[in-house]
Amino acid sequence: xxxxxxxxxxxxxxxxxxxxxxxxxxxxxxxxxxxxxxxxxxxxxxxxxxxxxxxxxxxxxxxxxxxxxxxxxxxxxxxxxxxxxxxxxxxxxxxxxxxxxxxxxxxxxxxxxxxxxxxxxxxxxxxxxxxxxxxxxxxxxxxxxxxxxxxxxxxxxxxxxxxxxxxxxxxxxxxxxxxxxxxxxxxxxxxxxxxxxxxxxxxxxxxxxxxxxxxxxxxxxxxxxxxxxxxxxxxxxxxxxxxxxxxxxxxxxxxxxxxxxxxxxxxxxxxxxxxxxxxxxxxxxxxxxxxxxxxxxxxxxxxxxxxxxxxxxxxxxxxxxxxxxxxxxxxxxxxxxxxxxxxxxxxxxxxxxxxxxxxxxxxxxxx
Amino acid sequence: xxxxxxxxxxxxxxxxxxxxxxxxxxxxxxxxxxxxxxxxxxxxxxxxxxxxxxxxxxxxxxxxxxxxxxxxxxxxxxxxxxxxxxxxxxxxxxxxxxxxxxxxxxxxxxxxxxxxxxxxxxxxxxxxxxxxxxxxxxxxxxxxxxxxxxxxxxxxxxxxxxxxxxxxxxxxxxxxxxxxxxxxxxxxxxxxxxxxxxxxxxxxxxxxxxxxxxxxxxxxxxxxxxxxxxxxxxxxxxxxxxxxxxxxxxxxxxxxxxxxxxxxxxxxxxxxxxxxxxxxxxxxxxxxxxxxxxxxxxxxxxxxxxxxxxxxxxxxxxxxxxxxxxxxxxxxxxxxxxxxxxxxxxxxxxxxxxxxxxxxxxxxxxx
DNA sequence: GTGAAAGCGCTAACAA
DNA sequence: TTGTTAGCGCTTTCAC
Numbered sequence: 019x020x021x022x023x024x025x026x027x028x029x030x031x032x033x034x035x036x037x038x039x040x041x042x043x044x045x046x047x048x049x050x051x052x053x054x055x056x057x058x059x060x061x062x063x064x065x066x067x068x069x070x071x072x073x074x075x076x077x078x079x080x081x082x083x084x085x086x087x088x089x090x091x092x093x094x095x096x097x098x099x100x101x102x103x104x105x106x107x108x109x110x111x112x113x114x115x116x117x118x119x120x121x122x123x124x125x126x127x128x129x130x131x132x133x134x135x136x137x138x139x140x141x142x143x144x145x146x147x148x149x150x151x152x153x154x155x156x157x158x159x160x161x162x163x164x165x166x167x168x169x170x171x172x173x174x175x176x177x178x179x180x181x182x183x184x185x186x187x188x189x190x191x192x193x194x195x196x197x198x199x200x201x202x203x204x205x206x207x208x209x210x211x212x213x214x215x216x217x218x219x220x221x222x223x224x225x226x227x228x229x230x231x232x233x234x235x236x237x238x239x240x241x242x243x244x245x246x247x248x249x250x251x252x253x254x255x256x257x258x259x260x261x262x263x264x265x266x267x268x269x270x271x272x273x274x275x276x277x278x279x280x281x282x283x284x285x286x287x288x289x290x291x292x293x294x295x296x297x298x299x300x301x302x303x304x305x306x307x308x309x310x311x312x313x314x315x316x317x318x319x320x321x322x323x324x325x326x327x328x329x330x331x332x333x334x335x336x337x338x339x340x341x342x343x344x345x346x347x348x349x350x351x352x353x354x355x356x357x358x359x360x361x362x363x364x365x366x367x368x369x370x371x372x373x374x375x376x377x378x379x380x381x382x383x384x385x
Numbered sequence: 386x387x388x389x390x391x392x393x394x395x396x397x398x399x400x401x402x403x404x405x406x407x408x409x410x411x412x413x414x415x416x417x418x419x420x421x422x423x424x425x426x427x428x429x430x431x432x433x434x435x436x437x438x439x440x441x442x443x444x445x446x447x448x449x450x451x452x453x454x455x456x457x458x459x460x461x462x463x464x465x466x467x468x469x470x471x472x473x474x475x476x477x478x479x480x481x482x483x484x485x486x487x488x489x490x491x492x493x494x495x496x497x498x499x500x501x502x503x504x505x506x507x508x509x510x511x512x513x514x515x516x517x518x519x520x521x522x523x524x525x526x527x528x529x530x531x532x533x534x535x536x537x538x539x540x541x542x543x544x545x546x547x548x549x550x551x552x553x554x555x556x557x558x559x560x561x562x563x564x565x566x567x568x569x570x571x572x573x574x575x576x577x578x579x580x581x582x583x584x585x586x587x588x589x590x591x592x593x594x595x596x597x598x599x600x601x602x603x604x605x606x607x608x609x610x611x612x613x614x615x616x617x618x619x620x621x622x623x624x625x626x627x628x629x630x631x632x633x634x635x636x637x638x639x640x641x642x643x644x645x646x647x648x649x650x651x652x653x654x655x656x657x658x659x660x661x662x663x664x665x666x667x668x669x670x671x672x673x674x675x676x677x678x679x680x681x682x683x684x685x686x687x688x689x690x691x692x693x694x695x696x697x698x699x700x701x702x703x704x705x706x707x708x709x710x711x712x713x714x715x716x717x718x719x720x721x722x723x724x725x726x727x728x729x730x731x732x733x734x735x736x737x738x739x740x741x742x743x744x745x746x747x748x749x750x751x752x
Numbered sequence: 753g754t755g756a757a758a759g760c761g762c763t764a765a766c767a768a
Numbered sequence: 769t770t771g772t773t774a775g776c777g778c779t780t781t782c783a784c
Contacts, residue, residue, distance in 0.1 A: 039760095040761065051762080056770085068770085084761050087761035089762095089776090092763060105482050106475070108473070257680070257683050293685045408777080417754065418779095451778070454776070456760095457777085459760085
């Protein structure tokens, strides 16, 4: 019962029998702790027979290595940070879920934090990542907070951004092709006969919001419709912002016949303001969102929107980070990560007021 | 430039100047690492003058202790686990946000994971918590997965559950008073004149769902309305479940005049099915949800629902865990954590079909 | 009140 | 191929 350990000539005050560490495994498998370590880390030089014996002991005792000790000595925490702007916008939980699944699949733990667009929170958040020694950080705030992120970049922590980010050896950027989906949206509207199209943009600070607006303006011009400045309003990417912007539009003298929104939350706000005003979508106004969050399927009416795959985004982010961390230095060339966007037509878009009847006359009513 | 360290007679191969650890601080402050450690941990016996000097060096170098090393030696990770069922149900992100804020405020990091009601995921998730050596776990799945959680309980990891949980020294349970809010809902409906009230319940496996149903049945009886079994359907706590259940109700010969739902997602599904069927809420059917997620304010029509504070829930959970971890052994008595629920009346509830006109005649139309 | 030194559980360099 | 051992950066006795 007493200390029968093999090479325990010195130290280790108490040899409590319940202690479950690499030493216990080594003792029971009759090997050194180094061999156990090698076995666990699947170092190919271990004799298969011995490895088998070690694994058996490990499984029998349901042993797993202490991650803290491991991290301390190896310098790798196997934790990936994920910074999002607002966890309460349904887009993000869907993204987080994907990120978690993929990261865990590769053996990483994740550290999620939301900034709520608050620089103070952002800076706390970076500090937390630093303290926990994350192996890499995905900055999915869709904005660029360069000064703050400096701390991470300086310490050579692999970083991945969306749309745009500082240049650097360990920095990747996921390029979202907003143009494709937004152009489809504008063309869809134009094809229905809309010429008076408003855009509810997101916060100025968000690069992605700017990109979406740019894509809109450009697509409008492509369709030969000059975008009207009074019809480009701030939607803030929130329910409330969408409602407020729509009210502003309703109060104006000249009403657009369609509205594109920089995200789905804004569009849902618009839907609500229309409902409040006693107006109908799409009869009185066509509405297009952006993101295609799950709930967009059941808004009233179901929202026509631009789909951006959170799963693709999550996978690309994890892969980009892994490429840096696990350093396949054989291929130091930057990978290109492109994310597609596509229009999903539902029922919030239709012909502009007035044209419907005429068009109906032309084509016989469907059964 | 060479090794001038104070007591570095032996070891420490490379003394790279950029190394930023407790030793650096000790050297620059002219004290031992023990004193630095004590200072950081605010041990009162440290001479204030020396402490001040140490803090100055710490701040100047922007030093912070290595959490891994700290955790390794102290046995405390300062990580709190949070297990939720589905991060994509908006209720949970709101809860997570609160949990994160409160935990971080007290110096903890959080490890969130969602099980999606999948036992396999649940078990992975528990393993991850174990591997990262969390100091405590909040199991906010609103269901009870006793067998799986055994692993955590056995290792004496502080646990907190909602509604119901195994008994044990380190286990707390947050009691949600579903009855209060649900009774208010039923009474609200009864007061409007409803007698035909259906209930769309959540998954059987979820204890909270069962409690909500029980509260409903009991409240119905209190109001003298015997609940009708055919009107108690499975809503699954999802959009899709709500839609399907409502369709079932619509297909039945006898339609209720009101529906209470076990959560808001279900209610949103109901709203959508009604819209699809060309029926109106609340004119043709009154609908009440549960949770009061943010989006319930802008559904069409805005949802009457029962509010359950995620913030209270989050705060109670963190406090319960902290009480165990930080062990104020002076008060080993179990704290009682009660969470209130309250009805929030919006516009998805109204008089049952037919009664409205009569009632209107009685009271003059409001201006 | 402060410092020296022993480890926390593991990985990796070096030896055998 | 396998074992021995020196730390990773910190907390915590135990002397002084």
